[in-house]
Amino acid sequence: MDNQVPPRKVPNFCSIRYGIALLLLLCNVIVMSQRVCMSLTMIAMVNSTEPHGLSNTSTKEPQDNIKKKKRQLKLWSLEHFFGTFTPIPTHHGTCCYNPGQLIFFKYESQERISVCCSTKNPVYNWSTEIQGIMLSSIFYGILISQIPAGYLSGIYSLKKMVGSALLLSSLFTLLIPLAAEFGEALVIICRVIQGLFQGIALTTQQVVWIKWAPPLEQVRLTSLSLSGLLLGPCVVLLITGFICDSLGWPMVFYIFGACGCALSLLWLVLFYEDPKDHPCISKSEKEYITSALAQQNGLLSSLPHLFAWIFAILAGHMADVFLSRNILSLLTIRKLFTLLGLLLPALFSLCLLYLSSSFHGTMIFLILANATGSFCMGGILINVLDIAPRYYGFLKGFTNVIGLTGGLVASTVTGVILSQDQDSPWLKIFFMMVANNVISLIFYLIFAKAEIQDWAKETQNTYL
Secondary structure, three states, rough: OOOOOOOOOOOOOOOOOHHHHHHHHHHHHHHHHHHHHHHHHHHHOOOOOOOOOOOOOOOOHHHHHHHHHHOOOOOOOOOOEEOOOEEOOOOEEEEEEOOOEEEEEEEOOOOEEEEEOOOOOOOOOHHHHHHHHHHHHHHHHHHHHEEEEHHOOOOOOHHHHHHHHHHHHHHHHHHHHHHHHOOOHHHHHHHHHHHHHHHHHHHHHHHHHHHOOOHHHHHHHHHHHHHHHHHHEEEEOOOHHHHHHOOOOHHHHHHHHHHHHHHHHHHHHOOOOOHHHHHOOOHHHHHHHHHHHHHHHHHHHHHHHHHHHHHHHHHHHHHHHHOOOOOOOOOHHHHHHHHHHHHHHHHHHHHHHHHOOOHHHHHHHHHHHHHHHHHHHHHHHHHHEEEEEOHHHHHHHHHHHHHHHHHHHHHHHHHHHHHHHHOOOOHHHHHHHHHHHHHHHHHHHHOOOOOOOOOOOOOOOOOO
């Protein structure tokens, strides 16, 4: 006990994995800032600040109404993607409050209300309907990109996907002031494309923690990175008004777009997809992450075999129940369980290729592809006992030799495909496995028997 080496202290907050979480937090702050900022700048971008957009030009009001507004400012409700604003009367200006937005109004003259943002920048005659479409159009892009982004995250480099998505979202943010000069249609297109790349960035970043988050820190690191989605609107609300007032509303898009471009380049330089490849990670942190994930992977690797054992017991019990209650004939039972044991693994293998867009999806289809093969226990694997009980031992040994030979050939072919095909080797391997199962199933369904064969019957010799 005296010679036992105490475990080295693993760095926590001053570590690479927490640095990645902080980097993702900043990425999410920028993404949300780019998404929300137009909700505030829109007031300065249109040439009318009347709350419901009844007119795009300034209008005169009766003198009594103006005097009444001077005595007590009214709060207009504005639509926002977070919901409807709550009126809050103030003495210094009209205040609109919403969990996602805070806007102040003031009177500049007796004829119109103006926003604190400066109107020295370009203004446009956009109706409230067009403004609503512009604000919501970004969500169409986010919605479209979710499933493709999740699927592609398991194929392509996360470093490139997150970095390029943030970069392109930032570039289209920079283009919005220019697009506004050419019309509202181009602004809407920019917002949709911007949402498309934001959806990719937000979805693919979750996959980062598969290799970087130890099991006991997954929630902590994930919540830290995703908290940027809540901090982003706060940042927008704090600084957008000052930028509009001092520099003009186009600078809001330029600043958030430039910050996003810089952050995307920083991500591409600093992030590595695997802790083993990071040049700056300490040895203790690398060992801590890899050993923790190895323990988790050992548990996960055992799950397919555990469920295969459960399915084997279930298949044997179900087959005997069908037979004892005369629900199905013996031949039908053997064909049914062989069908399940060969067709379901093929089906779940295809799902593993095309539908497993996340870690949990991959594990579920991998377990089902392996476990459902145990249905053959009630089918082809016991069928030899039906047709030739006299030679069961010999035939079982013979079929085992064929099965082991197939395993050796499959391992060799797999190695050859992996070494020669660098693009999509596993796609070919899985399709070969599916084809093998389907061909074997068709052959069995055509030629399978369940009664004792003539050549396997015992002959009785009669002596005179």
